[in-house]
Amino acid sequence: MERETKTKGFRDSDAPHPVIVVGAGMAGLSVALHLAERGLAPLVLEADPHYPGGRVAGDDVVELNHRGQTWRFRGEHGVHGIWSAYHNLQAMLTRYHIRPMFVPAQEENWTYKRGGRVYVAEAGSAIRHSWVPAPLHYLALFIRPRFLGMLGLRDWLTLPRVWYSLIFALGIDPLREGQTLEGLYLSDFTKGWSPALRAIFAGLSRNFLSAGPEETPLSGFVAFLRFYTLRRRDAWAFSYMPADSGASLIEPMVGKLRELGGVLELDRSVTRLERETNGWRVHWRGNASDETHTALARHVVLATDAPNAEKILRASPDTRTAAADLYWPRAMPTATMRFWFDQPPRAGAEAGIFSGEFVIDNYFWLHRLHNPYVEWHKVTGGSAVEVHLYGRPAMLEEPDAALLTRAIADVNSAFPELRGHLLHQAIRRNDATHTLFSVGPAGRHLGITSPWPGLFCCGDWVRHPSPTFFLERACVTGIEAANAVLRAHHSPTWPLLDGPPPERFARFLEKLMLRGRRARRRRKKAAPP
């Protein structure tokens, strides 16, 4: 549960490993588990000196002394759950008997601030329990009085335009078609919309892609929209992990990996790769010293975030030139802050999205989700909230105290009943590792198989036709990378599970739009130049 002990005394070796996996996040552990189960026990190198897991890692414990008792709460990166369409991830966890009992989300609020006034609407249940079929299911929002209260005449007038844009998004599948939508950003998609409707999409974009509308590539946003909500009402069904993500997902996965013979080494920051006749030599160094170590592997799987993968390949003599010409999706820094209060907020949703004039982007009431916090709440009646800040690089450079002040001001304006009840606060800053997904040009955006023999990639930033995102994409590309290695070893591969199919009406519209686009292309071709 607590910090992993560093494995010491790893020696440089020339006996080649069958596979070295660089990175022990969801993608790296997925590759490693699928290889280990087929008898190819890999060596997994993780740069973090204490915690495997990357964006799903656990963190140090925060202690809180309250009413004569010391309470211990583990930190984490900030990923709290999974979505219903994460089929491959759930299947993997089930197969290894490590699937936690996820806590189903009940409600997500949309909290909007305009002109200093705060509006709150229950949005999550309206979308997933909508009585209107996808993609029109958002209409259910419009019979919720609180949502209506937020909209003005201008919003109503731009609604047709919003629907047109959404149906346009149904007609394009950036991932399967490899559509880069180059030069287009979310701000182009929402151009001409009213401020309130733009704010909803800006909130979605910050929460999911960690960037504002001007920075979010349209290909990534459309792919996100399609996967999480546009094609099915119930795709927007979230389940929380019962504790921090390290304890709920990563540590059980690491335990299983070790059981299957895999080796995980922490504090191994891979610096470069060198091609040798029988594979790749992997160079790494630890946090505390500059001494470099190496190991030889027949195959290497790069399962790290996009900026780190770029750094490694640009530092490697055999890949340097090509890597400079490759397309690399961006990754964004984030910050998460936790606040403990001596009383609970008013009844309402356990989580929600902030938009409009708020600085923070979302919130999760941990005392309603995570077991340690639930226990604390039961005993003391206190509450705890985690808020996230995405997509504002300049603001993220401010000192901790300034960010905490901004965040607590937002929490207080959304939950005024908690003013003066703050007990404790903690902040965690995450490096620029959160993928700002986009589809890059074919041939320049790395896929599972790289241009270099024996070197594979996986992660949620990798180009692959799967419509999935984030944890599920990391898992899917991880399985695909394992399959690529297994094929080279003439071992049986792992089948992938399909996501849920679109609802009938959405499928009909999708087909109609695709047919329309094809006809338009044909007309263009036939037209004289």
Add this chain to the structure above:
Amino acid sequence: MSLSARNYWINLVKLLRRERLLRPLVVTYYVTTQCNLNCVYCEDFGARRNAQAETPLPLEDALRVLRVIRDGTDSLIVTGGEPLLYPHIVPLVTRARRELGFHQITLLTNGLLLPQHEAILPHLDRLVISLDTADPDSLSQIIDAPLSTAQEILDHTRTYARRQRQEGYQLIINCVLTPETTSSVQSVLDLCVEHRTLVSFSPQAVHNWPRYDLLVSDAYKALLAQLMALKRRGAPILGSVAYLRTLHDMVPYTCYPTLAPRVMPSGDLVYPCRPIENEGDSHGGRPCNLLEVTSWEQAIELAANAYGPPPRICTSCFQQCFAEPSLMQTRPLSLLRELIGYAPSRQGGVWTHAPG
């Protein structure tokens, strides 16, 4: 109108009010957690866990538990372990019917001990026998017992199928789909058609989710599509098309676990559902023993105070016994379609599914 049917209508109103604590349509009482078989897929109690089995209650206490249950609903599922191993099973069911006035009683058994307990049959509305294949060799492997035991179960199934009309119960075959049995499902269907019994299907669960090998199997998907088509053509399949489609597409459904609560041998109410209770964390557990309360309402109040209202969309359970009550409660039109459109559902009454 039976109490469970009345609860169905009341629940519709509760749903309109967006309440989550719905009234029970049926309650499952695990009279014992002892079992005489060791089915390879069993995640519940199986013989290999008999040493940890809970001590069953004396008859009078078990009846007190049933009295509280009867306050909530008049539909009861008696199961285990193997319920026929409960020493007072015949008087319990007899008195449940005669004294407590349960309107619908279902017994879920592996069928092996039925000849020794035939006195129970006239008091049952539905007899559910677990049978995953009609092939004795495969069955003996599944139940981890000699071929003769498998043959005995098959013989008993046929015998008690023949006695349905005479004794006044409906026999239902409960078939767990495993990668090993998907190819022999037709033999179970044939047996059901031949003996005029109903059959219900659930996927094998591993840690409460359909087994990976099933999910990645084209044969499993094809089988589900075939079952939907067969059902539409009038095959004796119990379980709604909505449920089969949920399995086929692996999509979440809105779950209301208090529609079909579970009570353990000791009388402990499981809340909000067994999978969450099994985790033993802050989100669920056994908030009260029915011997210590006087009404169902009181038990549920204790539960809700301890753990809060039950969750709604949970992507955890795809077994029919968990999914179907919620699917039918939240989709009245689907229920109507089942009852009007499909002959097997009509035979099963409001209960479009068999407990698993």
